[in-house]
Amino acid sequence: MDFKKFTSSYLARLSQTAQNFPYDEVQILADSLRVAWGQKRVIYLCGNGGSAGNAIHIANDWIYGAGVNEGGGLRVEALSANAAVLTCLGNDIGYENIFSEQLRVKADAGDILIVLSGSGNSPNVVSALVQGNSLGMKTFAILGFDGGRCKSLAQHAIHFPTDDMQISEDLQLIVGHICMQWLSKEGKK
Template identity: 65%
Template sequence: MQELILNYAAKLSGALAMDAMQQVPVLATALREAWVEGRSVFLCGNGGSAGNAIHLANDMLYGVGINNRTGGMSIEALSANPAVLTCLANDIGYDQIYSEQLRAKAKAGDILIVLSGSGNSPNVVKALETANRIGMETFAIVAFDGGRCKEIAQYPLHFDIDDMQIAEDLQLVIGHMCMQWLYANPAKPVSPQVVSGAMQ
């Protein structure tokens, strides 16, 4: 077990030193601009990545705004509603569970963040294709060879690693980095006098 711990830590540390990390400020800045302008953010993924999408949506909805009482951003994990997912999967196909939601909810200027290990799952690929057609800003956090998502996302964060667990860890690490930066750089700063008055 100790050898596994050391190897895992080394692999994660090595991934965090990859060039893909240079795109994290681009993602964070895009998120803040969307927050300032009232645009929406959508996340999606499969399996552990679907869970990570829900986790990060929670962080951005609430956590980034508690610093100044302005509230978080308009953000949704497309993987969060099982009724919607099973309806779409049953009626029009599992490959369209995210693209159909975007078609109904998203607009030009909104942001899509795809979380994927392989980057090849048809439903996230179709989500990116639909988002690009709508005129959204599209990001993909991917591993292995990046797959189709690396090719079609406007801003791919590609980590060239062959480890699904490390890939999923990186999704949360990047999301949490963005969250902490947004928390420290809110969309609508509140003056100390306003905060003081709100506390009385």
């Protein structure tokens, strides 16, 4: 297949998946972020691989971009960002606990957890949602494929039914960017 046809096919699949955009769940996320911003709550993001990179990217956008007109953005932490913490916890208590242990130590009831996952089945993001729910956090998951275990564990699942990991990860960033631009225009609550 030539490159132009391949690219057109990829963009068509991305567009087709986005056609059934879960507006209501994304609005709940955006509204929850706005309230958390005004209340100085902390938003935690986590994921593996490309989703870990997206968690860091989205944290950057919400810390700076969302608040550029407000004199400061949201209090956000990507749990996938600190290699020393990740390798310590992975080595000492198991990779499945690298996010849940950070939440146990840092998070408070009323904070927000957002899990990014293509499959929704990675043990460490599943464990993060279990921990977040037990702490009284507001939990979200942005998911692809069939949503996996995270779809039923998250209080709010933003699900894009696609069997393409890269399109799933593209849509994580699209949701993050929509929220960032909306928050930038709306300001704190």
